[in-house]
Amino acid sequence: MPRQLHDTPAAAPDLYAALHANFRWHVPARFNVAQACVHRWAQRRRHAGAVAIIEDGPDQRPQRHTYAELAAEANRLANALRLLGVQRGERVAIVLPQRFETAVAYTAVLQLGAVAVPLSQLFGPEALAFRLQDSAAVVALVDDATGPGVQAVRARCPALRHVVGLTGAFEPDVIDWPRARVGLRKRAAVEDTAADDPAVLIYTSGTTGNPKGALIPHRALIGNLSGFVCSQNWFGFDPWDPRVKSEAVFWSPADWAWTGGLMDALLPTLYFGRPIVAWRGRFDPVQAFALLQRHRVTHTFLFPTALKAMMKAVPEPRRHHRLHLQAIMSAGEAVGDAVFTWCQEALGVTVNEMFGQTEINYVVGNCARIWPARPGSMGRAYPGHRVAVLDEAGQPVPPGTVGEVAVHRRDVHGEPDPVFFLGYWGNDAATRAKFTGDPADSWCRTGDLAIQDADGYLWYQGRADDVFKSAGYRIGPSEIENCLLKHPAVANAAVVPKPDPERGAVVKAYVVLAPAWAERRARCANPAETFDAPLEAELQQHVKGRLAPYEYPKEIEFIDALPMTATGKVQRRVLRLQEEARARERATPQPNPDRT
Known part of the structure; x- marks a missing residue:
């Protein structure tokens, strides 16, 4: 019998450098x-x-x-x-x-x-x-x-x-x-x-x-495949022994109308001739485990928001379900080490974080079967893609420095990377603004900030427009949100700047409570005083003890749900604009009813 496919064997070397250096694209001139x-x-x-x-x-x-x-x-x-x-x-x-x-x-x-x-x-x-x-x-x-x-x-x-x-x-x-x-x-x-x-x-x-x-051209599917295979741990094949394979069944709640559902799930699964589950219901974290069991799903793509909900709803899933998972890819937001650890311990699978965009999809990520994943890192450039972190002038920054993630039109061998989009429909100006340098030899800028370490791992810092300064300190929301998520009371969190006349901005967190805590809050006669204030102080201390002193949220607001895009990304911009509107309202002189 074929042996069970697992993550990289403990004694296996890190084969990333050899794989990346030897990888070559084979893109036919005619392809449908x-x-x-x-x-x-x-x-x-x-x-x-x-x-x-x-x-x-x-x-x-x-x-x-x-x-x-x-x-x-x-x-x-x-x-x-x-x-x-x-x-x-x-x-x-x-x-x-x-x-x-x-x-x-x-x-x-x-x-x-x-x-x-x-x-x-x-x-x-x-x-x-x-x-x-x-x-x-x-x-x-x-x-x-x-x-x-x-x-x-x-x-x-x-x-x-x-x-x-x-x-x-x-x-x-x-x-x-x-x-x-x-x-x-x-x-x-x-x-x-x-x-x-x-x-x-x-x-x-x-x-x-x-x-x-x-x-998106037809060739872009080929450009997606190296990342798909890596993030799905070779998709049912064993890279250590090509004779060993297992039946692969794919499922993802990602809508097939979005890049994540179409290019990361439906089309690559069909390209390899495997079955994919089409679930017509809404995503439910408890139902998700039943679905994984019923169809013996081996490979999946789950947004961090979905994984967070599953983690909070069913902390010990293998006590209740027989799972057959061999790979989990996650993208759209930073996974964070809390979710990363839960996937390893509760699901028995190392989550492979992935990064990409509609325009240049599946370019960075992990593959636990070939190279070691580092908790909290979004991974390395997938084979066939040349990735760098650039400063505002378009020059690569040293390791350990925050910059913008960019992907070059040509791979490490100087050959065209097939993953690139053709351009923005009817918007040549926006297409030109997406690139830095000569059109035939240029970097495509993503608008996402990261730090790259000496080994090529990228550490997500947030969207360029999500990062802000408070009292001179540069604040990225992802690290604070991940820290908050480690508290049992927190189901999800978003961090934004709250305008402040003295410090420019202070750190504010919007928090969605875990179900048990939300029920406890609902039973309080005066939740603002008897529940919110004590929990806010507890969460502030939770962050203070783990991050830099300037990173803890000076204010926490509890809400029922975060504003999300249809693809599962937190819309921090909505919350940021809300804080700016509130600041303007506070600054506007209010009429004095006693004056006539």
Whole structure:
């Protein structure tokens, strides 16, 4: 029997340097994601019957779909889109949750040579209308849950010729796909696309100004693969003995409409011909463990916020569940050593932190099977990527110095890195501003701050606009938030500057209480005095005893939930603007009611 796959053997050397130095990209001139991820498997007799999608949800029994089924349904939909006049390079919006039809939609659009525009089911009317208008999407693919939202803004989107309802009952002007698909051929050609041709148009979160559409080429999937394989501990294969392998099953709660769900989960899993679980329900930390057990999930991508919730909800999961995890990748925020230690001790897996962006995804991270992870570090540059920490002038800074993480267009061998986006849709100025240096030999700046040590490990310091000064000290929120999380009362935390006339700003923490503590607070008749004040003092002492004196939060505010993006990132900017508005209000003279 194959032996169980574990983290790096205790006596194994650190093979990072050799792996990175010897790695070479092999990017064909012609490449199509749909062919690589779906059709090549369906065309192999021995693999066509393998499971591609395991669909599950709170209101349904699990249903398995094979690669042959996925390819056939994608061919039918591709033929339908051709009949609707969709041309190569035109944009097709995909407004769908995790489900089998979503994988069908991406495959069909990409095999046509059209450009998929993933749009989250969580978008409100303004967010949806802006992206449909800006991308000039000609068709929108929806289900019964997302269709009404698209229909509500359809009149504001003149380029949108058709809305196709893949499931459910719809209004007469929405194409009923279950009925329309009858009689359509289940064979269709895959367009001969160049590796540099656009494949996906994904909109950034838009924390400042309108969201920008990042145009991703087909080759970018290849650029993701070295990081995916490393972060997933070789994805079921044993790097120490290639003859040893295990069945890999992937699941992530990350929405397939975002880079984390599409490029870090769905597409790379299909590229390797493995099954991925499509969970149609909302994320629940207790339900997550049941899902991992039910489908014998071996590999996963879990946001730090999800891991924190799971850690607080089920501190000892292996007492209640039979888990088969071989790898956990985490990204979006700093993991922190509290979560890192819990994953090792409670789950038996060393979490592989990863760093990337929509524009340049999967560029930095860990691989516990090949090189040792360091608690609190976001890892090293993945093979094939040349990463540095730069100062404001675009020059590399010495080890131990805070700077901005940047990725070079060319790898250590001088060859083009395939992971790069093509540019921002209709925004050449923003594209140019993203790079430093000559366009053909330039650094792409991320806007994220880090310290790089002498061994190449990066230590995240926060977004450039999240770091602030207090009384002359430079404060990064991540370290303080991680320290607060180690207290049993804290489920999550966000640190921002509170304007102060004497020190410029003071450290303020917003804290979400762990469930047991939140219940205790709710039972207090006067929580501000009998609960909040004592706990605030306790948390301040907790931080004081572990970090520098200037880093402890001078003020703590307890809230029910932190503002989050749809991709699981804390929106510190929202809290920072709230503090600035409160400061202006305090500074505004109030009318004296006694004066006439």
